[in-house]
Amino acid sequence: MDPIYLMNNVFIIVCFTLVLLMQGGFILLEAGSTRMKNAGHIAGKTIFTVGVASIVFWAVGYGFIYGEGNAFIGLSDFFFGDFTSEVDGLAGSTDFMFQLAFAAIALTIAFGGFAERAKLTAYVVFAIAFSAIVYPVVAHWIWGDGWLADLGKQDFAGSTVVHLTGAMAALAATIILKPRIGKFNKDGSPNDLAGHNQVYTALGVLVLWVGWFGFNAGSTLGVDGAFFGYVALNTQLAAAAGAIAAMFIVWALSGKADIPTTLNGALAGLVAITASCAFVAPWAAVVIGVIGGLIVYASMKFFEKMQIDDPIFALSVHGIAGIWGTISTGFFATPELAAMNGGEAGLFYGGGLTQLGVQTIGVVSSGLFAFVLSFIILKVMVTIMGGIRVSEEEELIGLDMAEHGSYGYPENMPTEENKAPGA
Amino acid sequence: MRYEDIKELRSDRIKVITEDHILLNEIHDELMQSIVEIAVAEVKSELGSPPSRFAFFLMGSAGRFEQSFWSDQDHGIIYEKSNNENANYFIRLGKEISKGLSICDYDLCDGKVMASNPLWCKSIDEWERQVSGWLTEDSWQSLRNISILFDSRVLVGESDFLRVLKDIIFKRLDKEQNIIFRLLDNVGYVKKGIGFFGQLLPETNSKGKGHIHIKEKILFPYVNSVRLLAFKERIYLPSTLSRFNHLTAFYKDMKEYEETFHRILELRLHFQKRLNEDDNVNLISIEALSSNEKKEIKIMMKNGYKLFQKTKGIIQQRG
Numbered sequence: 001m002d003p004i005y006l007m008n009n010v011f012i013i014v015c016f017t018l019v020l021l022m023q024g025g026f027i028l029l030e031a032g033s034t035r036m037k038n039a040g041h042i043a044g045k046t047i048f049t050v051g052v053a054s055i056v057f058w059a060v061g062y063g064f065i066y067g068e069g070n071a072f073i074g075l076s077d078f079f080f081g082d083f084t085s086e087v088d089g090l091a092g093s094t095d096f097m098f099q100l101a102f103a104a105i106a107l108t109i110a111f112g113g114f115a116e117r118a119k120l121t122a123y124v125v126f127a128i129a130f131s132a133i134v135y136p137v138v139a140h141w142i143w144g145d146g147w148l149a150d151l152g153k154q155d156f157a158g159s160t161v162v163h164l165t166g167a168m169a170a171l172a173a174t175i176i177l178k179p180r181i182g183k184f185n186k187d188g189s190p191n192d193l194a195g196h197n198q199v200y201t202a203l204g205v206l207v208l209w210v211g212w213f214g215f216n217a218g219s220t221l222g223v224d225g226a227f228f229g230y231v232a233l234n235t236q237l238a239a240a241a242g243a244i245a246a247m248f249i250v251w252a253l254s255g256k257a258d259i260p261t262t263l264n265g266a267l268a269g270l271v272a273i274t275a276s277c278a279f280v281a282p283w284a285a286v287v288i289g290v291i292g293g294l295i296v297y298a299s300m301k302f303f304e305k306m307q308i309d310d311p312i313f314a315l316s317v318h319g320i321a322g323i324w325g326t327i328s329t330g331f332f333a334t335p336e337l338a339a340m341n342g343g344e345a346g347l348f349y350g351g352g353l354t355q356l357g358v359q360t361i362g363v364v365s366s367g368l369f370a371f372v373l374s375f376i377i378l379k380v381m382v383t384i385m386g387g388i389r390v391s392e393e394e395e396l397i398g399l400d401m402a403e404h405g406s407y408g409y410p411e412n413m414p415t416e417e418n419k420a421p422g423a
Numbered sequence: 424m425r426y427e428d429i430k431e432l433r434s435d436r437i438k439v440i441t442e443d444h445i446l447l448n449e450i451h452d453e454l455m456q457s458i459v460e461i462a463v464a465e466v467k468s469e470l471g472s473p474p475s476r477f478a479f480f481l482m483g484s485a486g487r488f489e490q491s492f493w494s495d496q497d498h499g500i501i502y503e504k505s506n507n508e509n510a511n512y513f514i515r516l517g518k519e520i521s522k523g524l525s526i527c528d529y530d531l532c533d534g535k536v537m538a539s540n541p542l543w544c545k546s547i548d549e550w551e552r553q554v555s556g557w558l559t560e561d562s563w564q565s566l567r568n569i570s571i572l573f574d575s576r577v578l579v580g581e582s583d584f585l586r587v588l589k590d591i592i593f594k595r596l597d598k599e600q601n602i603i604f605r606l607l608d609n610v611g612y613v614k615k616g617i618g619f620f621g622q623l624l625p626e627t628n629s630k631g632k633g634h635i636h637i638k639e640k641i642l643f644p645y646v647n648s649v650r651l652l653a654f655k656e657r658i659y660l661p662s663t664l665s666r667f668n669h670l671t672a673f674y675k676d677m678k679e680y681e682e683t684f685h686r687i688l689e690l691r692l693h694f695q696k697r698l699n700e701d702d703n704v705n706l707i708s709i710e711a712l713s714s715n716e717k718k719e720i721k722i723m724m725k726n727g728y729k730l731f732q733k734t735k736g737i738i739q740q741r742g
Contacts (some may be wrong), residue, residue: 390612391612
């Protein structure tokens with residue numbers, strides 16, 4: 001057997017595990033960014049929903065993306081299980097595993113908008129709907145044989161497919177769920193519902209950062225030509241630049257070098273470079289990361305001002321930075337790299353507005369589709385399930401106790417529950 | 424008479440009660456009235472006669488006329504005129520009453536819903552401001568206080584004082600549709616007592632292992648539903664049974680739920696006879712239940728959930 005073929009498969013399976021391990025990053029990030037009374041819930045539900053996403057992706061998700069179909073959706077290869085097939089120079093199942101891990105990441109991002117107040121049953125139902133329909137359709141458009149792929153849209157590892165799609169679902173969810181109790185005062189001014197553990201959040205970012213090398217470098221889908229090293233280089237530069245830029249801007253504007261903002265800067269750099277890592281020069285990766293770090297701060301402030309509660313900053317980190325990352329290739333894609341990886345060169349390399357236009361169409365259509373469909377799904381869920389938010393009392397005692405019967409930090413929580421009316 | 428005499432009287436009289444829920448609550452009322460009288464006399468000897476008219480009122484299970492053999496205390500005081508002297512006098516009285524009740528085996532309230540707490544012992548003006556404030560604040564705790572206050576009746580003193588406060592609540596409900604939705608959400612956490620396979624679900628905390636919390640799992644869906652409908656239909660009466668009685672005029676199938684509720688109260692007394700005084704009176708051991716009792720409890724729970732869902736529907740549809 002061809003040694004390169006074998007190497008490719010080994011590499012991608014390693015990358016799959018790195019991307020799967022990013023869920024560990026999300027567990028730490030989300031638990032650290034939220035309050036103690038929800039820590040066990042937010043960690044445990046991530047494991048559970050990865051389970052749901054995996055089964056659904058195997059049953060229908062993969063087929064809707066990569067199956068034979070039309071410009072809108074794929075329609076074959078359901079219940080994937082052919083051990084003889086070969087896709088993109090990989091064993092079919094290797095490719096399948098890698099793609100599955102991406103779908104699960106998009107779902108976890110979407111659940112950022114659910115944090116600290118959605119019913120567990122809402123997680124279950126939405127996990128199924130999102131993994132079966134929302135994500136696969138966008139992924140098909142861009143990575144399958146969809147209409148955006150035909151237009152030459154550049155989204156190397158998924159700034160749009162994974163991050164923006166997840167974030168748009170999170171936006172729909174957080175609008176429908178409404179802000180957490182105590183987030184906004186009656187006059188609309190925001191309160192800081194601080195996460196309970198910045199060390200967790202920072203470790204979460206580091207785990208994600210490491211996992212991102214599976215995400216981006218792995219998206220070369222092979223070792224041939226060792227292009228993955230270059231992708232990794234750009235990834236590292238953008239993350240670094242994002243962290244520095246975000247810390248600078250929050251320090252410059254507020255006088256304090258806020259840690260959550262800095263951490264979001266690193267993530268924004270990573271999200272932004274995800275689409276562009278294979279298309280741009282290293283200096284451009286730095287610029288993309290810097291802009292990512294700056295806009296993530298502006299975006300955090302913007303959503304707060306709009307009274308949209310974004311508990312884990314999914315909208316800013318994955319949404320706004322995802323949009324920026326996707327559009328950035330329209331400016332910075334070099335002719336050589338575009339020739340190698342698809343699409344045209346960007347505006348700054350004499351490519352004119354063509355690629356910028358394609359990127360913009362891609363962002364708008366995918367973002368709108370993911371938002372509208374998620375919104376409809378969630379609205380239907382509200383009607384059928386009698387609401388998707390827990391009662392006020394459950395939210396106050398925390399989802400650990402209300403939904404799971406035990407606290408993530410039992411020693412730090414009251415043993416007696418709240419007094420019932422006139423008990 | 425001293426508190427100790429009442430304590431003795433209490434244990435004598437209560438032992439005799441079999442499963443007559445109404446008789447039991449009448450006895451509780453008499454006992455508590457005597458305790459309040461002793462407390463008033465005690466404070467009188469210390470600080471003189473009460474400096475203004477007042478009402479001592481009951482809330483919680485006593486307010487709803489559904490105490491079991493052992494209940495904790497929930498009560499408050501409304502006095503007529505607002506001044507320092509009155510405040511000091513009635514807090515002293517509140518403390519004395521709490522002490523007396525506690526000596527007579529009515530446990531102190533964990534949530535401090537007692538006339539010894541300045542929050543629940545105020546002049547009528549202050550009370551009016553507090554109730555309006557709770558409604559305006561619209562937080563979980565403040566609306567819970569409204570629900571607690573709503574299940575109330577005067578045991579000793581001026582009965583119309585409390586009516587004034589309920590009027591404030593009703594006026595606000597007339598003006599602001601949203602409040603009733605918020606009151607609904609406030610008690611929306613219904614603790615499931617039946618599992619996926621139709622089995623009874625025991626408590627998960629260490630004290631309740633193997634037991635069902637009869638109050639939370641069986642009684643509360645009824646109590647909360649009926650309170651919500653009483654808010655909606657502007658019923659002043661606090662007891663769940665009398666609220667049921669009034670509600671049958673508005674909602675046809677209430678009769679059926681009322682019967683089940685009555686049966687729950689009886690059954691609770693029946694189970695509590697098996698308990699020692701130190702046991703948690705609200706926990707019943709699943710193991711000790713016969714299969715018929717289990718079946719009956721499940722039906723009671725299911726009907727409670729149904730009633731709560733129905734109530735939710737009524738409130739959400741018509742506001």
